[in-house]
Amino acid sequence: MHVIVDYGAGNIASILKACNDIEFNVVLSKNPEMIKNADSLILPGVGAFGAAMEQLNNTGLIPLIKEHVSLGKPFLGICLGMQLLYETSYEMGKFQGLGFLKGEVVPFKNTLKVPHMGWNQLTFNKPEHPILSGIKEDDYVYFVHSYYVKTKETDVVAYTPYGVDVPAIVAKNKVVGMQFHPEKSGTVGKALLKAYKERML
Amino acid sequence: MLARRIIPCLDVKDGRVVKGKQFKALKDVDTPEVLSKYYDEEGADELVFYDITASSERRKLSLAFVEKVAQTINIPFSVGGGVNSLEDFTMILRKGADKVSINSGAVLNPKLIKEAALKFGSQCVVLSIDAKYNGKTYDVYIKGGRENTYIDAIEWAKEGVRLGAGEIVINSMDADGMKEGFHIDLVNQIIAAVNVPVIASGGAGKVEDFTELALNTTADGMLAASVFHYKEIRIKDLKTRLKAAGIPVRI
Numbered sequence: 001m002h003v004i005v006d007y008g009a010g011n012i013a014s015i016l017k018a019c020n021d022i023e024f025n026v027v028l029s030k031n032p033e034m035i036k037n038a039d040s041l042i043l044p045g046v047g048a049f050g051a052a053m054e055q056l057n058n059t060g061l062i063p064l065i066k067e068h069v070s071l072g073k074p075f076l077g078i079c080l081g082m083q084l085l086y087e088t089s090y091e092m093g094k095f096q097g098l099g100f101l102k103g104e105v106v107p108f109k110n111t112l113k114v115p116h117m118g119w120n121q122l123t124f125n126k127p128e129h130p131i132l133s134g135i136k137e138d139d140y141v142y143f144v145h146s147y148y149v150k151t152k153e154t155d156v157v158a159y160t161p162y163g164v165d166v167p168a169i170v171a172k173n174k175v176v177g178m179q180f181h182p183e184k185s186g187t188v189g190k191a192l193l194k195a196y197k198e199r200m201l
Numbered sequence: 202m203l204a205r206r207i208i209p210c211l212d213v214k215d216g217r218v219v220k221g222k223q224f225k226a227l228k229d230v231d232t233p234e235v236l237s238k239y240y241d242e243e244g245a246d247e248l249v250f251y252d253i254t255a256s257s258e259r260r261k262l263s264l265a266f267v268e269k270v271a272q273t274i275n276i277p278f279s280v281g282g283g284v285n286s287l288e289d290f291t292m293i294l295r296k297g298a299d300k301v302s303i304n305s306g307a308v309l310n311p312k313l314i315k316e317a318a319l320k321f322g323s324q325c326v327v328l329s330i331d332a333k334y335n336g337k338t339y340d341v342y343i344k345g346g347r348e349n350t351y352i353d354a355i356e357w358a359k360e361g362v363r364l365g366a367g368e369i370v371i372n373s374m375d376a377d378g379m380k381e382g383f384h385i386d387l388v389n390q391i392i393a394a395v396n397v398p399v400i401a402s403g404g405a406g407k408v409e410d411f412t413e414l415a416l417n418t419t420a421d422g423m424l425a426a427s428v429f430h431y432k433e434i435r436i437k438d439l440k441t442r443l444k445a446a447g448i449p450v451r452i
Contacts, residue, residue, distance in 0.1 A: 013272075014271065047322045113397055113421070115324050118203050118398065118421055119204040119206065119451045161202065187275075
């Protein structure tokens with residue numbers, strides 16, 4: 001069973017649709033038994049980091065999510081769901097994240113238009129990574145975010161240029177994060193989800 | 202590089218795209234979901250729907266199209282028209298739209314911008330401004346351009362962003378429908394005043410109008426209706442031409 005963690009984050013219908021399009025059978029759930037037994041988890045997310053962590057915490061699912069990752073099972077974080085994988089965020093305060101990946105979530109420099117919204121290109125940092133198997137370098141994906149991840153380069157699979165090199169796809173073992181919205185990124189987004197389904201599970 | 206977005210705009214009334222009959226090669230397909238698929242395949246980066254259904258009761262029924270569009274395309278889209286409460290935001294976003302566009306509703310009740318941004322995030326809140334040159338500055342009009350508020354459009358854009366709008370659509374009433382090009386001065390003044398993405402609307406008549414806007418402003422998006430609906434400009438051709446002019450577009 002592949003489970004999208006239901007903790008009140010928006011945008012679920014689009015993710016369900018995109019997964020359905022590529023015949024990736026996922027279910028939306030916050031049932032602890034289902035999360036515990038899931039073969040893989042998807043963590044969506046829209047909105048502010050602190051509020052999302054609080055909502056996630058309120059579900060009581062965090063220990064189960066941590067156990068899932070420590071068992072080496074596949075995990076995909078999308079947009080804010082990727083940022084939540086990191087240790088710390090400085091979005092409207094200082095908040096602790098799930099800490100699966102090392103790094104922190106910081107604001108863009110104020111000389112740039114924020115949010116970073118629209119279609120931007122992927123620069124491959126690890127061209128051989130299986131998650132990239134269905135797409136080409138410089139393909140466009142759809143971003144909407146006001147904060148970005150500062151992290152160790154070893155976890156970054158692809159960047160996008162926006163004033164700085166913004167980590168766009170990150171991966172460590174079976175944990176994958178996408179800063180953009182694959183479910184809103186047309187055929188390229190679907191190819192990425194398909195690669196996740198076929199190469200990471 | 203961040204691509205400049207090409208955004209077709211569709212007016213919806215009672216769940217059908219108005220002017221749908223003008224799609225001569227696309228007979229009997231004038232529902233929002235079918236046209237959204239067409240524009241997705243044409244290479245549109247995003248879609249904007251304005252529901253112009255007159256009564257709010259009928260608009261609720263009309264908005265059933267939002268769900269169908271969300272189930273049809275994998276690109277972002279926004280929905281506006283008659284939005285004047287948090288309930289409207291909730292309803293439209295629940296049906297699967299990525300953003301909600303507010304215009305008159307925000308002018309009449311500016312704190313709605315703030316409430317919506319706090320509840321759903323700034324990225325969902327698009328402030329759409331209808332502006333008209335008064336010989337010196339630009340006035341904000343509401344109610345579909347029928348009523349002058351005498352509010353300064355540049356100041357209103359700043360205030361909207363301060364309250365939490367994550368994007369501005371600036372529609373030049375002077376340029377709208379004239380097909381003589383976008384209103385570059387107005388667009389540049391808005392861009393200089395705010396640090397969120399700005400979408401230029403009104404005046405597109407030919408490919409060169411898009412090129413000129415892209416070369417002379419940093420507008421993030423270029424919105425047009427009739428030139429796309431009547432196939433005077435095909436999005437694929439437009440993007441090829443923009444790319445040839447050195448403008449980053451998603452092809």
